[in-house]
Amino acid sequence: MTQNKPAEIGMPIQDIDTPALIIDLDSFEHNLNLMSKSVASLGVAHRPHAKTHKSPVIARKQIAVGAVGQCCQKVSEAEILVAGGVDDVLVSNQVVGQQKLERLAGLARHAKIGVCVDNLENIGAINAASSKFGSQIDVLVEIDIGAGRCGVVPGAPAVKLAEAIESMSHLKFSGLQAYQGRAQHIRGFSERKVAIEKASEYVLKTIKLLGGAGIDCPRVTGGGTGTYQFEAGTGVWDEIQAGSYCFMDVDYGLNLTEDGNYFDTFQNSLFVLATVMSIPNKERAVLDAGHKASAIDSGLPKVMDLPDVEFVSASDEHGTLTLGRNAPKLSLGQKIRLIPGHCDPTVNLHDWYVGVRNNIVESIWPVAARGAAF
Amino acid sequence: MTQNKPAEIGMPIQDIDTPALIIDLDSFEHNLNLMSKSVASLGVAHRPHAKTHKSPVIARKQIAVGAVGQCCQKVSEAEILVAGGVDDVLVSNQVVGQQKLERLAGLARHAKIGVCVDNLENIGAINAASSKFGSQIDVLVEIDIGAGRCGVVPGAPAVKLAEAIESMSHLKFSGLQAYQGRAQHIRGFSERKVAIEKASEYVLKTIKLLGGAGIDCPRVTGGGTGTYQFEAGTGVWDEIQAGSYCFMDVDYGLNLTEDGNYFDTFQNSLFVLATVMSIPNKERAVLDAGHKASAIDSGLPKVMDLPDVEFVSASDEHGTLTLGRNAPKLSLGQKIRLIPGHCDPTVNLHDWYVGVRNNIVESIWPVAARGAAF
Numbered sequence: 001m002t003q004n005k006p007a008e009i010g011m012p013i014q015d016i017d018t019p020a021l022i023i024d025l026d027s028f029e030h031n032l033n034l035m036s037k038s039v040a041s042l043g044v045a046h047r048p049h050a051k052t053h054k055s056p057v058i059a060r061k062q063i064a065v066g067a068v069g070q071c072c073q074k075v076s077e078a079e080i081l082v083a084g085g086v087d088d089v090l091v092s093n094q095v096v097g098q099q100k101l102e103r104l105a106g107l108a109r110h111a112k113i114g115v116c117v118d119n120l121e122n123i124g125a126i127n128a129a130s131s132k133f134g135s136q137i138d139v140l141v142e143i144d145i146g147a148g149r150c151g152v153v154p155g156a157p158a159v160k161l162a163e164a165i166e167s168m169s170h171l172k173f174s175g176l177q178a179y180q181g182r183a184q185h186i187r188g189f190s191e192r193k194v195a196i197e198k199a200s201e202y203v204l205k206t207i208k209l210l211g212g213a214g215i216d217c218p219r220v221t222g223g224g225t226g227t228y229q230f231e232a233g234t235g236v237w238d239e240i241q242a243g244s245y246c247f248m249d250v251d252y253g254l255n256l257t258e259d260g261n262y263f264d265t266f267q268n269s270l271f272v273l274a275t276v277m278s279i280p281n282k283e284r285a286v287l288d289a290g291h292k293a294s295a296i297d298s299g300l301p302k303v304m305d306l307p308d309v310e311f312v313s314a315s316d317e318h319g320t321l322t323l324g325r326n327a328p329k330l331s332l333g334q335k336i337r338l339i340p341g342h343c344d345p346t347v348n349l350h351d352w353y354v355g356v357r358n359n360i361v362e363s364i365w366p367v368a369a370r371g372a373a374f
Numbered sequence: 375m376t377q378n379k380p381a382e383i384g385m386p387i388q389d390i391d392t393p394a395l396i397i398d399l400d401s402f403e404h405n406l407n408l409m410s411k412s413v414a415s416l417g418v419a420h421r422p423h424a425k426t427h428k429s430p431v432i433a434r435k436q437i438a439v440g441a442v443g444q445c446c447q448k449v450s451e452a453e454i455l456v457a458g459g460v461d462d463v464l465v466s467n468q469v470v471g472q473q474k475l476e477r478l479a480g481l482a483r484h485a486k487i488g489v490c491v492d493n494l495e496n497i498g499a500i501n502a503a504s505s506k507f508g509s510q511i512d513v514l515v516e517i518d519i520g521a522g523r524c525g526v527v528p529g530a531p532a533v534k535l536a537e538a539i540e541s542m543s544h545l546k547f548s549g550l551q552a553y554q555g556r557a558q559h560i561r562g563f564s565e566r567k568v569a570i571e572k573a574s575e576y577v578l579k580t581i582k583l584l585g586g587a588g589i590d591c592p593r594v595t596g597g598g599t600g601t602y603q604f605e606a607g608t609g610v611w612d613e614i615q616a617g618s619y620c621f622m623d624v625d626y627g628l629n630l631t632e633d634g635n636y637f638d639t640f641q642n643s644l645f646v647l648a649t650v651m652s653i654p655n656k657e658r659a660v661l662d663a664g665h666k667a668s669a670i671d672s673g674l675p676k677v678m679d680l681p682d683v684e685f686v687s688a689s690d691e692h693g694t695l696t697l698g699r700n701a702p703k704l705s706l707g708q709k710i711r712l713i714p715g716h717c718d719p720t721v722n723l724h725d726w727y728v729g730v731r732n733n734i735v736e737s738i739w740p741v742a743a744r745g746a747a748f
Contacts, residue, residue, distance in 0.1 A: 098651060280526070349747075368375060371507070
């Protein structure tokens with residue numbers, strides 16, 4: 001089910017078949033270098049989230065500029081990262097079920113592997129799997145610091161899990177997973193900052209209780225593109241998991257910075273290239289990219305470069321544009337760049353990244369973990 | 375990027391790795407047989423839409439019970455259908471760009487191929503491509519009968535395009551594409567019916583004008599799962615394109631029938647199987663299936679079989695359930711079936727269909743055109 005490549009190296013951008021997922025390589029590299037400097041100046045480690053890019057090629061580029069490894073959400077993603085040359089992977093998520101745990105335990109013979117837990121029974125199952133393979137797995141306790149998804153209540157319940165991990169022959173307690181997912185897209189700067197400061201109190205309380213039980217907390221990891229500076233600023237987090245910064249999207253672009261501007265510290269480097277396939281009248285044009293080319297769970301894509309042209313609705317294979325009074329005249333077959341509403345699930349719809357520099361196709365990389373869901 | 379199969383033939387359903395796309399084969403076959411009888415009794419041909427299933431295996435099953443061929447939206451889907459044994463494919467969409475048109479023209483040497491147009495310039499481009507390959511392409515004029523997407527205004531503009539098609543050496547005017555996409559999910563039965571009756575007037579007007587210009591309209595094709603009985607009932611449509619009927623989804627299940635009940639004539643046969651991966655407290659559980667396993671463009675998935683358990687939010691790889699007072703106690707690792715909010719884009723997230731009968735895995739079919747977007 002791997003589909004044909006939409007481009008060839010050396011092609012001008014206009015010749016790329018559509019819909020295609022394209023990377024502006026200059027902007028992408030700008031983002032990688034900027035984050036590398038940013039985390040260095042903040043004094044934290046960076047473990048970018050591969051759930052965004054699903055690509056060992058990109059993972060290795062992040063590691064080349066200083067990242068300590070990768071995060072991912074699924075065992076299948078971890079397998080693809082390790083196979084692609086990444087030797088330190090944290091599954092920043094719970095892994096449940098014998099099949100998955102045995103795959104994780106096998107993988108831990110070939111790379112440094114971490115996983116998160118929020119359940120006592122699960123700790124025993126992870127240990128059983130790693131015992132079977134004679135491997136060692138780093139286990140972090142996930143605490144719920146306000147996201148309201150997975151994770152135990154901060155404090156005593158986390159200590160209980162850490163003690164259980166320490167008692168296991170093939171597991172090592174490796175710290176706390178503390179990710180405030182809900183805070184990433186709080187628009188206001190100070191509101192976003194307050195959410196992380198509040199979250200940091202939960203983490204500190206847990207570290208203190210761990211200390212009281214004689215357990216050292218080797219690291220606190222979490223944070224995303226919307227908040228990583230705040231986590232780093234608290235001094236509580238050792239490691240930052242920001243991933244979307246390498247691409248950005250419409251949703252992150254709506255966050256506000258301290259001076260009240262839209263968040264454009266990192267540049268949009270990821271686009272869906274689409275073709276104008278129908279121009280029914282002067283007010284409407286239709287693109288060949290809909291739900292199957294650009295995910296809309298966090299809002300519609302945005303049209304680049306064309307004033308007064310708005311992407312107003314998507315169906316499975318179509319995107320409808322309204323053309324305002326000041327819109328340029330579009331032509332049938334014209335290629336248009338869209339900024340995805342949400343980068344991660346958009347990447348997961350495509351098989352290939354087409355890398356473009358100076359309007360020429362320079363690279364074609366597989367979205368190797370596209371569809372790696374279990 | 376084709377991912378591992380989540381199951382093996384003969385496995386009990388409980389052993390399928392998750393998230394996985396599963397088909398209840400009894401319900402699926404029920405739907406195929408019911409539609410076969412329904413269109414036969416209505417006196418119309420059935421050309422199911424492969425944009426739903428993206429599978430030549432399923433296409434051939436539909437043809438085996440009477441379908442005349444398949445529709446699809448993309449040239450790449452048509453290529454995969456023809457390669458998989460389907461010899462009559464209508465791309466019920468505009469195809470723009472030389473690369474795509476040459477692929478379509480080449481394919482037309484190996485199967486009966488149709489395509490839709492709503493633009494004069496495009497007709498010339500299709501003819502140039504089919505001339506190059508010495509192939510013949512059936513061309514239908516798409517008219518906008520209320521969907522407000524692609525298509526020309528019914529009446530004179532359609533006649534002009536039909537005349538242009540007739541003047542081309544390698545094209546054959548093959549009728550009208552008339553699909554009222556907006557009507558499919560109008561909830562009320564009579565409102566839905568009225569929308570199609572209104573649409574039929576546009577079609578009749580166009581046929582009359584074509585006749586006045588000495589052009590016979592060989593067929594009118596369109597209609598979806600929500601409205602096909604109405605299109606057939608008008609006597610104006612010759613061919614019905616309903617595709618979702620084979621799987622159904624939450625969105626179609628909210629339509630109302632003539633007697634005011636929810637639309638359950640066809641059974642839910644498509645599910646996302648998910649695992650309970652976290653139970654943070656008595657009110658909440660988390661599944662391993664989010665945006666990357668079940669599309670939410672038409673609403674959230676629905677939990678099967680479990681009373682008072684509601685799927686309330688999705689993130690990329692997680693689905694959050696609220697557990698009401700009357701909910702059964704869930705266990706970590708428990709497998710749960712979800713009805714997707716919208717079947718078509720959900721199928722496009724998966725590489726494999728796992729077919730289940732009597733709780734045993736009986737078939738594993740590739741979603742062969744998954745990601746076939748250009």
